[in-house]
Amino acid sequence: MKPKQFALIACVIAGILWIYLGQNLVLLNVFAEFFSGGGLNLSEYLDSAASPSFQALLFTCFAVTLIWLVSTAKKSPMNSVEVREMRPAWWICATLLILLGWLYQLVFTVLIWQFSGTAPVEGVEANFYQVPPGGWATLLVLVILDVGLLFWLPTMLAAPKSYKFVVPGALKFFGGR
Amino acid sequence: MNVFAIGIGGTGAKCIESLVHLHAAGLLTDQAGKTIRLGTFLVEPDQQSTLLARTEIAVDRYSKLRKQLGNATEGFAASEIDHYGSWSPLAGAKPGITLDQVFSKPVLRNKASGLADLFDCLFPPEEQTAELDVGFRGRPPIGSAVMSRITLDKAAESGAWKKLLADIKTASGSGDPPIIHLFGSVFGGTGASGVPTLGAMLKTWLQQQNLLKVKVHASLLLPYFDFDGQGDQGTGIHAEVGNFQLNTDAALQYLANNGKSCFDQVYLLGSDIKARYDFSIGGRSQVNDAHIIELLATLGIRHGCSLASAKDYAYMLSRGKEDQINWEDVPDNGVVGTALAQAARFAVAWKRNYSLEIDAAQNTPLKTFASGAPWIRKYFSLTEESTINSEGRLSIRSQEELALKQAIDGYAATLLQWLRQFSSNTGLGFKQELFTEEQLTNDETYANQLHNVVRGSAKPTLAVHEDTVDRIKIQMDKLPDSEIKFRGVAGLADSLWKLCIQPKTS
Numbered sequence: 001m002k003p004k005q006f007a008l009i010a011c012v013i014a015g016i017l018w019i020y021l022g023q024n025l026v027l028l029n030v031f032a033e034f035f036s037g038g039g040l041n042l043s044e045y046l047d048s049a050a051s052p053s054f055q056a057l058l059f060t061c062f063a064v065t066l067i068w069l070v071s072t073a074k075k076s077p078m079n080s081v082e083v084r085e086m087r088p089a090w091w092i093c094a095t096l097l098i099l100l101g102w103l104y105q106l107v108f109t110v111l112i113w114q115f116s117g118t119a120p121v122e123g124v125e126a127n128f129y130q131v132p133p134g135g136w137a138t139l140l141v142l143v144i145l146d147v148g149l150l151f152w153l154p155t156m157l158a159a160p161k162s163y164k165f166v167v168p169g170a171l172k173f174f175g176g177r
Numbered sequence: 178m179n180v181f182a183i184g185i186g187g188t189g190a191k192c193i194e195s196l197v198h199l200h201a202a203g204l205l206t207d208q209a210g211k212t213i214r215l216g217t218f219l220v221e222p223d224q225q226s227t228l229l230a231r232t233e234i235a236v237d238r239y240s241k242l243r244k245q246l247g248n249a250t251e252g253f254a255a256s257e258i259d260h261y262g263s264w265s266p267l268a269g270a271k272p273g274i275t276l277d278q279v280f281s282k283p284v285l286r287n288k289a290s291g292l293a294d295l296f297d298c299l300f301p302p303e304e305q306t307a308e309l310d311v312g313f314r315g316r317p318p319i320g321s322a323v324m325s326r327i328t329l330d331k332a333a334e335s336g337a338w339k340k341l342l343a344d345i346k347t348a349s350g351s352g353d354p355p356i357i358h359l360f361g362s363v364f365g366g367t368g369a370s371g372v373p374t375l376g377a378m379l380k381t382w383l384q385q386q387n388l389l390k391v392k393v394h395a396s397l398l399l400p401y402f403d404f405d406g407q408g409d410q411g412t413g414i415h416a417e418v419g420n421f422q423l424n425t426d427a428a429l430q431y432l433a434n435n436g437k438s439c440f441d442q443v444y445l446l447g448s449d450i451k452a453r454y455d456f457s458i459g460g461r462s463q464v465n466d467a468h469i470i471e472l473l474a475t476l477g478i479r480h481g482c483s484l485a486s487a488k489d490y491a492y493m494l495s496r497g498k499e500d501q502i503n504w505e506d507v508p509d510n511g512v513v514g515t516a517l518a519q520a521a522r523f524a525v526a527w528k529r530n531y532s533l534e535i536d537a538a539q540n541t542p543l544k545t546f547a548s549g550a551p552w553i554r555k556y557f558s559l560t561e562e563s564t565i566n567s568e569g570r571l572s573i574r575s576q577e578e579l580a581l582k583q584a585i586d587g588y589a590a591t592l593l594q595w596l597r598q599f600s601s602n603t604g605l606g607f608k609q610e611l612f613t614e615e616q617l618t619n620d621e622t623y624a625n626q627l628h629n630v631v632r633g634s635a636k637p638t639l640a641v642h643e644d645t646v647d648r649i650k651i652q653m654d655k656l657p658d659s660e661i662k663f664r665g666v667a668g669l670a671d672s673l674w675k676l677c678i679q680p681k682t683s
Contacts, residue, residue: 076625076626076642076645076647076648077549077625077647078530078623078624078625078646078647079530079533079534079537079549079550079623080534080537080538080541080546080547080548080549080550081537081549082549083548083549083550084545084548084549161645161647161648161651162549162550162647162650162651165548165549165551171547171548171551174654
């Protein structure tokens with residue numbers, strides 16, 4: 001197995017473990033206080049809203065990473081310009097993934113309950129999860145970190161040829177002196 | 178070890194052109210594998226010859242490159258060439274000189290009428306009055322008559338011959354006795370008359386000078402091309418395809434009888450399948466492309482310098498398939514094929530990628546440029562000024578670096594032209610499986626794919642999608658500092674030279 005393939009598989013495994021296990025453990029044990037208040041049961045919220053939204057982000061990131069890797073594997077950059085010209089495309093992908101990640105949080109925490117007209121927490125009138133501002137901030141930051149883990153890292157480690165230099169930070173880790 | 182190569186006539190000049198590229202590729206080595214010191218000299222009465230000019234350009238471009246590179250190279254263009262220039266047996270004669278003027282026929286008629294009659298008997302009027310500044314018009318008797326007038330003792334008193342003969346003398350005092358290797362056709366005019374005549378003269382001169390260890394070898398080219406079309410009345414007497422066989426027979430007969438008085442070893446090369454050239458009387462219109470036979474002829478030097486060389490007098494080559502030549506037909510193809518493949522891949526990668534990248538870096542902020550081409554940091558400073566930075570890396574914008582880049586461009590263009598010519602100029606129904614002609618262009622457009630530059634067994638064993646210039650750039654970027662002996666354009670070219678033939682899988 002080539003090092004790039006190994007790196008990609010390692011990223012996929014690390015991403016799945018993080019999204020399905022690690023992230024929830026961290027939220028429950030490290031950031032629980034940001035979600036306290038408003039009658040939110042964090043464990044239940046993670047099961048029914050936060051985790052599905054992060055899982056959706058996981059599969060979206062895998063899909064975009066795959067598209068990126070396949071499209072860069074099909075061609076080879078001839079010069080510095082062709083490498084640099086790919087950079088805006090990478091940033092657009094990363095930005096869209098972050099925005100999608102945030103949207104998934106909004107959808108699973110608020111919008112699906114509002115559209116269905118049901119309340120996610122029994123005994124509470126609000127038909128959405130009442131996540132405190134600290135909780136929202138934690139979720140939004142985690143989305144950015146997840147995109148880093150699920151898109152930035154695999155595209156940097158597994159992108160073929162000089163396309164690896166398109167990814168921010170790749171030059172520092174892999175290029176030049 | 179020193180080798181002095183003398184190209185005689187148009188074909189001889191083309192062999193020297195080929196020799197320059199072989200030497201640049203590091204293929205001319207002595208028994209110990211050490212690069213030989215090559216001296217080149219051209220003998221050509223037709224000083225307007227395009228073939229002579231093309232060879233002079235190749236020598237000049239390589240010499241300029243060597244001068245600019247100096248010692249800042251390990252593998253790329255590391256071999257030295259001393260060029261002694263070109264010399265015409267009609268040097269000093271007025272333009273349009275004819276054979277009867279060379280022999281001062283009116284004086285001859287007055288003072289030795291018998292000799293004048295013999296002269297008339299040997300040379301018909303049209304040969305006597307043909308202007309010779311386009312060469313000997315495919316007539317060996319004219320060439321022999323003119324060449325025989327040369328005496329090396331007299332020639333050694335001045336000009337190019339003086340330096341050449343002095344250097345032969347000096348080199349013969351060193352451990353490895355030098356070799357003088359002559360190149361020329363035996364079916365035309367200048368070569369057919371000049372090669373045996375000069376060979377005999379050199380052998381005599383060496384004996385007179387007591388330089389008995391110096392060997393005289395020759396690569397003699399038998400017919401390998403035909404003309405499309407013929408001259409007309411306006412062109413006067415000229416080389417005729419119909420005479421090629423006759424000239425060759427006479428030359429070989431002479432060689433069979435007197436060969437050992439001219440040469441210690443000969444290499445005989447020709448082809449039953451002929452390349453086609455447009456008819457030309459000589460001068461600027463003679464634009465015959467390079468041919469594989471000339472490459473094979475120059476490999477005679479390689480053989481002559483090897484251990485196995487002293488066994489026989491005459492050597493010939495054959496090919497495995499009737500309608501094609503491939504690497505297996507090339508002597509010592511493992512080494513020769515690899516070196517020529519390296520040269521071809523280098524020329525394509527340099528001329529159609531690295532050189533264009535250096536041009537692009539002139540108009541782009543260097544840090545921006547380097548973000549898409551990190552390999553540049555290994556060889557150049559990223560300061561915008563054209564000065565040397567603290568780590569000894571040179572500016573990609575300094576005049577010295579750009580001049581060296583131009584010198585490499587010039588030589589790479591000449592090399593590509595030569596490779597393309599002999600790859601395409603094979604003759605009807607005959608093909609070569611050495612290089613892909615279409616890949617060997619001098620276009621000012623980027624090329625990335627190197628996979629099809631070389632064909633056959635000399636081709637590197639890399640997958641198509643992996644055999645790219647981009648891959649070399651990544652390898653360059655990963656090179657440890659200990660493997661980069663030189664910085665700047667010289668270091669870049671040297672690294673490219675090494676990497677373009679032995680790409681490692683990552």
